[in-house]
Amino acid sequence: MTLPAPSDKALVPFVSVDHMMKLVHHVGIDDMLRGLADYIETDFRRWELFDKTPRVASHSEVGVIELMPTSDGEAYGFKYVNGHPKNTSEGLQTVTAFGLLADVYTGYPVLLTEMTFLTALRTAAMSALAAKYLAPEGAEAMAMIGNGAQSEFQSLAMKAVIGLDEVRLYDTDPGATAKAAHNLSNKGLRVVACRSAEESIEGAQIITTCTADKQNARILTDNMVGSGVHINAIGGDCPGKTELAPDILLRSDIFVEYPEQTRIEGELQQMAPDHPVTELWQVITGRAPGRRDARQITLFDSVGFAIEDFSALRFVRDRIAGTGLFQPLDMLADPDDPRDLFGMLMRAAPHPV
Amino acid sequence: MTLPAPSDKALVPFVSVDHMMKLVHHVGIDDMLRGLADYIETDFRRWELFDKTPRVASHSEVGVIELMPTSDGEAYGFKYVNGHPKNTSEGLQTVTAFGLLADVYTGYPVLLTEMTFLTALRTAAMSALAAKYLAPEGAEAMAMIGNGAQSEFQSLAMKAVIGLDEVRLYDTDPGATAKAAHNLSNKGLRVVACRSAEESIEGAQIITTCTADKQNARILTDNMVGSGVHINAIGGDCPGKTELAPDILLRSDIFVEYPEQTRIEGELQQMAPDHPVTELWQVITGRAPGRRDARQITLFDSVGFAIEDFSALRFVRDRIAGTGLFQPLDMLADPDDPRDLFGMLMRAAPHPV
Numbered sequence: 001m002t003l004p005a006p007s008d009k010a011l012v013p014f015v016s017v018d019h020m021m022k023l024v025h026h027v028g029i030d031d032m033l034r035g036l037a038d039y040i041e042t043d044f045r046r047w048e049l050f051d052k053t054p055r056v057a058s059h060s061e062v063g064v065i066e067l068m069p070t071s072d073g074e075a076y077g078f079k080y081v082n083g084h085p086k087n088t089s090e091g092l093q094t095v096t097a098f099g100l101l102a103d104v105y106t107g108y109p110v111l112l113t114e115m116t117f118l119t120a121l122r123t124a125a126m127s128a129l130a131a132k133y134l135a136p137e138g139a140e141a142m143a144m145i146g147n148g149a150q151s152e153f154q155s156l157a158m159k160a161v162i163g164l165d166e167v168r169l170y171d172t173d174p175g176a177t178a179k180a181a182h183n184l185s186n187k188g189l190r191v192v193a194c195r196s197a198e199e200s201i202e203g204a205q206i207i208t209t210c211t212a213d214k215q216n217a218r219i220l221t222d223n224m225v226g227s228g229v230h231i232n233a234i235g236g237d238c239p240g241k242t243e244l245a246p247d248i249l250l251r252s253d254i255f256v257e258y259p260e261q262t263r264i265e266g267e268l269q270q271m272a273p274d275h276p277v278t279e280l281w282q283v284i285t286g287r288a289p290g291r292r293d294a295r296q297i298t299l300f301d302s303v304g305f306a307i308e309d310f311s312a313l314r315f316v317r318d319r320i321a322g323t324g325l326f327q328p329l330d331m332l333a334d335p336d337d338p339r340d341l342f343g344m345l346m347r348a349a350p351h352p353v
Numbered sequence: 354m355t356l357p358a359p360s361d362k363a364l365v366p367f368v369s370v371d372h373m374m375k376l377v378h379h380v381g382i383d384d385m386l387r388g389l390a391d392y393i394e395t396d397f398r399r400w401e402l403f404d405k406t407p408r409v410a411s412h413s414e415v416g417v418i419e420l421m422p423t424s425d426g427e428a429y430g431f432k433y434v435n436g437h438p439k440n441t442s443e444g445l446q447t448v449t450a451f452g453l454l455a456d457v458y459t460g461y462p463v464l465l466t467e468m469t470f471l472t473a474l475r476t477a478a479m480s481a482l483a484a485k486y487l488a489p490e491g492a493e494a495m496a497m498i499g500n501g502a503q504s505e506f507q508s509l510a511m512k513a514v515i516g517l518d519e520v521r522l523y524d525t526d527p528g529a530t531a532k533a534a535h536n537l538s539n540k541g542l543r544v545v546a547c548r549s550a551e552e553s554i555e556g557a558q559i560i561t562t563c564t565a566d567k568q569n570a571r572i573l574t575d576n577m578v579g580s581g582v583h584i585n586a587i588g589g590d591c592p593g594k595t596e597l598a599p600d601i602l603l604r605s606d607i608f609v610e611y612p613e614q615t616r617i618e619g620e621l622q623q624m625a626p627d628h629p630v631t632e633l634w635q636v637i638t639g640r641a642p643g644r645r646d647a648r649q650i651t652l653f654d655s656v657g658f659a660i661e662d663f664s665a666l667r668f669v670r671d672r673i674a675g676t677g678l679f680q681p682l683d684m685l686a687d688p689d690d691p692r693d694l695f696g697m698l699m700r701a702a703p704h705p706v
Contacts, residue, residue: 014682060458067420076418084460100433114685151695340502342533345374348374348375
């Protein structure tokens with residue numbers, strides 16, 4: 001007996017890791033980073049209509065598993081993400097992620113996708129979007145301190161979105177710097193490998209910190225930071241993990257995604273609970289000033305927020321159409337008669353009765 | 354350039370709707386219902402060690418999308434489920450569901466599966482497990498009031514787990530009764546189609562209510578329920594939706610999965626906030642009595658709880674091994690060097706640079 005194929009409604013497009021990499025090359029990484037920044041900007045402009053549920057975290061002794069849901073009333077998205085620092089010593093990734101987008105009107109999922117690459121891309125796009133509003137006019141050079149997995153994405157996003165010319169790489173591990181310099185060669189950026197954090201900062205209008213240091217670190221100390229720079233602090237992103245000396249925060253105007261979360265996870269955890277911050281969406285919508293003058297130090301205290309993942313899911317949903325870069329998954333039961341789920345099951349028997 | 358295939362670690366087994374139906378036939382539906390009841394019983398015995406996070410619900414005017422996570426410290430599971438009553442008028446299902454199981458130690462997903470069929474099966478297995486502890490000794494006949502999608506699963510689970518002989522079907526729609534009677538023919542049960550709820554109850558030691566009535570309904574009124582029966586109330590499962598006259602609740606000893614949830618969603622929403630209930634896990638572990646005498650009315654006020662989905666996910670993970678009834682999904686990026694995600698992306702370029 002031949003069974004009918006599942007109806008279209010029952011099929012959810014799935015973007016695998018392989019398809020995501022192909023999508024990046026199909027769109028072009030610069031256009032993808034710009035597109036992601038545009039989608040995030042669109043969503044930050046309508047910030048207030050989002051359902052901003054807190055993350056739902058399940059902690060264990062060795063790590064955490066989190067679900068990060070949000071909705072704009074039309075689409076619903078969530079990201080599954082784990083964080084297990086000990087994984088690397090066992091040949092596994094510290095962080096893996098996948099995400100889902102659904103239609104609020106029907107409740108049906110419309111996209112399932114890997115999100116390890118997508119998160120790397122949206123994190124970089126978010127940094128570049130913040131720099132567009134906060135970096136000094138005509139910023140040309142960026143110090144990139146910490147040359148791990150995020151460093152190339154950060155560098156290319158700054159090039160794609162604000163026209164960065166030069167990236168100045170530094171890492172305590174020269175091998176990481178060599179890897180990043182190799183990966184960034186012939187990508188339209190002047191690449192300078194530096195032997196110290198101080199050297200990387202010379203002539204840079206933007207300083208990005210993205211290290212894997214676990215404890216409260218001092219990647220930047222107060223005397224390293226001159227007036228007029230924009231600091232893009234990526235690596236301080238969970239309780240107990242910060243990268244900047246607190247004196248720098250006291251001299252900076254601090255911009256954040258979602259204060260409730262940043263005060264727990266960001267550089268901001270070093271400050272008093274009422275330390276003043278500006279929400280970036282208010283800068284983007286014109287309700288709050290961004291950079292006011294050339295001597296001001298601006299600090300984007302980035303921790304990553306669910307709305308950015310939502311924007312990224314929307315982008316992928318829109319861009320996979322017509323590409324074939326997905327598999328349709330038979331994930332939703334679609335019986336002809338909703339009351340007859342059992343009949344559907346019996347008709348699928350190897351020897352139907 | 355040929356890229357290496359994703360490593361095993363990056364692959365998550367996915368059980369589609371089609372594979373789930375094949376798994377049911379491979380295992381055998383009676384064995385599957387018994388197996389699910391066993392897994393739920395095992396998990397209810399270790400109830401206290403579960404992380405019982407509340408559901409995370411996203412409501413809209415037309416429906417709800419929920420994530421239901423839980424963990425036993427070794428595995429972590431969640432179910433995505435929507436509820437959209439208006440969907441049926443548009444040729445879509447009211448409820449669709451899928452679920453995921455992950456390894457707490459690594460944070461890596463280990464199973465993604467459809468859960469529309471699996472939820473139908475686990476709901477029936479849960480009812481049968483409750484009846485095992487609460488129904489009168491030697492119960493042979495069950496009234497099945499409401500002959501929709503859940504009715505056949507309920508009937509077969511009672512047969513598989515407690516040895517039910519006869520099911521007495523009634524629905525306000527005779528077509529639904531005819532469908533269920535047809536589906537249950539030659540399944541090892543004596544099937545009696547009844548023309549009234551009263552007729553269905555004659556001689557039944559168990560009364561299962563599972564209707565789609567949306568408002569506070571009176572599927573059972575007080576004078577219909579004699580002493581000594583076990584009531585298995587499935588359909589009262591969300592705020593504003595109940596099936597039993599409150600007088601019945603006052604005469605019954607009420608057993609629930611998780612009181613905090615049942616008081617909001619179950620028949621119990623008709624009672625005072627401190628109305629006494631017994632948690633079923635305490636009956637199963639021997640800490641609280643179940644049925645005490647032959648004249649007592651026991652009521653299982655079923656709403657469905659995350660731990661039951663977790664048990665079902667564990668069952669599927671264990672049973673698909675060696676069957677081939679799943680597809681490996683390339684869902685997790687697994688670069689050779691975790692610091693070199695960008696290099697992995699570049700090596701996937703159509704014309705690697």
